Amino acid sequence: MPQEIALYGEFTIKETMMYFGWIFGMESREINERLQFLLNFLDLPSQNRMVKNLSGGQQRRVSFAVALMHDPELLILDEPTVGVDPLLRQSIWNHLVQITKDGNKTVIITTHYIEEARQAHTIGLMRNGKLLAEESPQALLTMYQCTSLEDVFLKLSRKQVQVGANNDQNLTNNISLASLNWSKKDLVSVTEESGVVGLNFHQSKEVLVSDSNGHLDMNRTASTSNGIKEACDDCTNCSEFTTTGKLRALLQKNFLRMWRNVGVMLFIFALPVMQVILFCLAIGGDPKGLKLAIVNHEKNYTNLTYQSCDWKPGCSFENLSCRYLDAVNTSTIVKEYYRTPDEARDAVRMGEAWGALYFTENFTDALVARMALGKDADEETLDQSEVRVWLDMSNQQIGIILQRDLQLAFQNFTKDIFRACEYNEELAEIPISFKKPIYGSNQPSFTDFVAPGVILTIVFFLAVALTSSALIIERMEGLLDRSWVAGVTPGEILFSHVVTQFVVMCGQTTLVLIFMILVFKVECKGDIFLVIVITILQGLCGMCFGFVISAICELERNAIQLALGSFYPTLLLSGVIWPIEGMPTILRYISTFLPLTLATTSLRSMMTRGWGIGEPDVFYGYIATVIWIVLFLTISLVVLKMKRG
Template sequence: MPQEIALYGEFTIKETMMYFGWIFGMETGRIAERLTFLLNFLDLPSGNRMVKNLSGGQQRRVSFAVALLHDPDLLILDEPTVGVDPLLRHAIWRHLVRLTSAGDKTVIITTHYIEEARQAHCIGLMRGGRLLAEESPQALLTMYNCISLEDVFLKLSREQGVLDRRREIAGQKSAVVELHMFGGGLGLNKMSKREEAPYAAEDEYVVGLNFQVINQSKEALIVDNGDVSLPGKVIEAVTNECNDCGGCFNVTSHGKIKALIQKNILRMWRNVGVMMFIFVLPVMQVILFCLAIGRDPTDLKLAIVNDDAQLVNGECMFNSSCSMKNLSCRYLSHLTEHTRQIHYANLSAAQDAVKQGHVWGVLFFNENYSDSLVARLALADAADEETVRLSDVQVWLDMSNQHIGLTLNRDILYAYRDFAQ
């Protein structure tokens, strides 16, 4: 449990428990059972209340409930009783003591309320990043002849301050000292390097780092080779099964996938800004793009000067069979998607119409265009320059409007492709 609130404000209390329960791999039924217990135990409001609508103290209790949800073997809590009333603080400590009573669970707590740590099996007093003492509460009270743990802390802090000042005055490197209890007397003896506690090497001037008491409450016995043995427990050798790769490809679980899907859906559904950004913004971008660019222009006037064929009632006629006559008219029949063809008698008049802005371009077919095109196809590379010139379609386009000019250029090329096929 962190000191800062690490919850999703868009979730209700129930949804928060479901999310973290699935992350922990719990079944939905088991989560519901734990939720009912934790709501009553921590005096939380209805499970349908939104986390963002809770007070700061209630949010901390929800965070504490998340830590207790999956009943872990190791529970690390950072000031769990901050912002709670004394009755609830007493209930929380009573529950934590009950969890550790069977001996199969461990609870590590940091707190600024020193007196509430009296219920712990072992406490460590720290000041300025230094460990002043580590023992059971009763051993500390007896050792320093104090009636409260706060008095013990104050006494140790004063001793640390005095020793720091002495070290500054002497300007010498302090030695690690060991605090011994002999018949109620308090003595300071230097420790040898062999007897030095492993955590004393990092901070050389710590008072009360290792206590030698008749009723020692520490379970870990540190020996010279660095091994840690626990009384009454057998340490089994752990071997790595390198040959079994059955679980190497288990990237995630179904519960985690389910929890992440629910989280994303709920956060988007309850956050209008996110919904607008994810769904509405792309649609608006497409609409604005279409409005700004627009669709392809239509009804573009294109001047046609066709000296290859005669117009009949203003139309360019051709035989749709395999006849090779009036091929210019056959080509113009493919050029009708975005254009409106206007026939001119001569090339100069058509070019003047372009200059005056009446039409957007000119297509000119030379006399004998059909015969020259047939000859060019038959002769291929052997065709002379005159045949090639007469079989070309000459094009002039008004590029003052790039969009319209490029559209006409594309349609002319596509129409010629279809004509050639």
């Protein structure tokens, strides 16, 4: 029992006992019987009360009950009676004395309540990390002719100060237990706490656990959960706990923690849906309401508004500027008319328009002459027949869309005239024929290009966010160390999280793909099963990356910083929003070895090209993802084992 509570607040008392009981290999029936005894003995409230809703003293009693749950042969208790009322404290001590009478159990306690140590078989008085005395309470009282153990401690403390003032050597060399004729044991630095009493209940004459059971020195005794863990690591005859019970407990813990945390549940299932919806609504659509400043100096149309700019349909060559403007895409472009080119350009400079469009005074005549004369057209005719455009290219995407729409408008305008005059409208096309694309369409959607990478990015980094602090939170609560002590291995911890996250990944993947493919009609030509598999694998990869962060970082804020710090480099370098072919050569090689790069290429090939697993671009994505999963898991296991050891 460590000094901190080391329990999960979202569990009820019964669930807490079930968790540790299963870890210790107990059957559910046995746990329930033991639970009823502990509830009555420790005067605990209803077994259905959550730990977080208990008072501090009740929480400490639950922590004590956890230590007693499996009736261990060795109990190491750190401040078990802090915050406990006197009657219950006496009851606890009576119980501890009782269970040691048969000689089959050993209890080691650290406490600041020195007087309660009178019931111990052997006590150790410590100050400033040095063991001052180790003997039975009655022997110390007789030796120092004191009526209380507190007086004994005060005398020993004064003697320690006096000896320290006389000699700068280590106190161990000045006040040895041998010189005081208390014990022949070597002194060991135990703790930096002052006034701590180390207690040992044991009915044999050995002060500590005998060598035949695995020697346990005082340094380990006072190091709470870490000391217990080290002792068990050295034990050769420890009981073997059922793996099934431990996995059952760990899986229940993970699922209950998620289920009872509304914020986490919303984060798991609502956030990916919201991100998909926002992506599909905000990315890939053509801009609307782009203002275009128009100046039309055609004959008799100096003060035009668009509505009064008349033109005759059919094979007519009058007011061609108005006919062209009518062909401009009005869903994208908003036409605003100005008197002079200077005014139109000033509007662009002031940010009032995205571009300026200018028609010369004899635009129609010059354009007709240009078509009629062909190669014989003079410079003035060519100059007067041009539609002059000044664009604001500070926003490249908007500038390119305006260029596209103005060029398409002129192409459609020319085709309409040729068709009305019974000419071959193909003459209006440039002499480059773009046939039906092998993959994709003649009007590609940026959404279709980005969607595969966005799907994987959402799933990957949501998994990172979920797991990057999981182990840190358990470590800070003390629950992780307590699980180590109970015999849980790093592999079992990681396996339980993998199973839990796999279930989450299935739900997240289903929601993301339903909204992306079925609701927003993102193109998916490939096998939907392969799409689901690569998405889930990427989620597992993100989860394993989160474990690496959680294992390495000691503080939650450091884990958050590392997770956020990895987001943008991965997003920018993985070809999600821009082809990696546009990167410098060195950066392309770096990008290839990132977790999302090959997987994004694989998913994009399946969704837009309809390729199967036999294609290298698809196959490599799966292989790379599996390699990253194995690598991240290996790193996590190594780090956890190092920290546990």
